[in-house]
Amino acid sequence: MRIQGAKKIHYDSGPNMIPLVDIVMVILLFLMMTGTFGAAEHFLISDVPVQVKGAGAMPTPSLGVPTEFSIKLSQEGRYYIAKAGHFASVKNTDSAKAYAQLRGDLAAQLQNFIAAGIKADDIRVIISPTSSVNLENLLTVMEAAQDAGFRKIGFGVNQ
Numbered sequence: 001m002r003i004q005g006a007k008k009i010h011y012d013s014g015p016n017m018i019p020l021v022d023i024v025m026v027i028l029l030f031l032m033m034t035g036t037f038g039a040a041e042h043f044l045i046s047d048v049p050v051q052v053k054g055a056g057a058m059p060t061p062s063l064g065v066p067t068e069f070s071i072k073l074s075q076e077g078r079y080y081i082a083k084a085g086h087f088a089s090v091k092n093t094d095s096a097k098a099y100a101q102l103r104g105d106l107a108a109q110l111q112n113f114i115a116a117g118i119k120a121d122d123i124r125v126i127i128s129p130t131s132s133v134n135l136e137n138l139l140t141v142m143e144a145a146q147d148a149g150f151r152k153i154g155f156g157v158n159q
Contacts, residue, residue, distance in 0.1 A: 067118050070156060073129040073141055080137040084109070095140045102141065106148035121151060128156040 071084040082090045082102055090105070092098035113123055125145050129138050145153050 067113060067122055068124040068126060070126040070128050071141060071145070073127060073133050073138060075130065075132045075134065075137060080133065082141050095137065099140050099144050103144040103148050106145055106150065110149045120149060123150060124152045124154065125150045126154050126156040 069085050071082055073083075074081050078093045079091055080093075080098070082098070084102070084106065090098045090102045092101070110120065110123070114120065127138065127141055127145070142153060
């Protein structure tokens with residue numbers, strides 16, 4: 001005895017929805033690729049002036065010219081060396097002693113900047129470590145600069 005119900009075509013399953021889903025997905029992709037989003041219309045605001053060599057106008061006096069100096073950080077064996085311009089140079093194996101010395105030198109330099117009429121917000125400190133510097137030593141220098149009173153601290157590349 002054979003079962004006849006398995007070979008019969010059942011039309012009560014409804015229309016085929018696969019082509020409809022394919023077309024809706026293509027339309028959705030098209031709208032996503034060509035549409036704009038509200039967040040894309042907002043831009044990040046920066047106080048960094050555009051610096052082009054040999055072009056441009058003088059900055060307005062109300063903005064002030066930012067003062068920038070760098071701290072070069074390197075490591076030789078157990079010693080790590082931090083050089084901040086011509087006013088601070090630390091070479092030590094003990095991070096606590098190096099921190100105290102560097103913090104004192106940077107705080108004195110900040111006072112010299114303020115005495116010269118430069119605002120603390122206009123001073124940028126760029127820490128440039130070499131590839132051999134440990135993260136602990138890098139953080140020691142960053143904390144010394146923060147505790148000395150500098151507010152704008154960034155990282156650069158030391159070549």
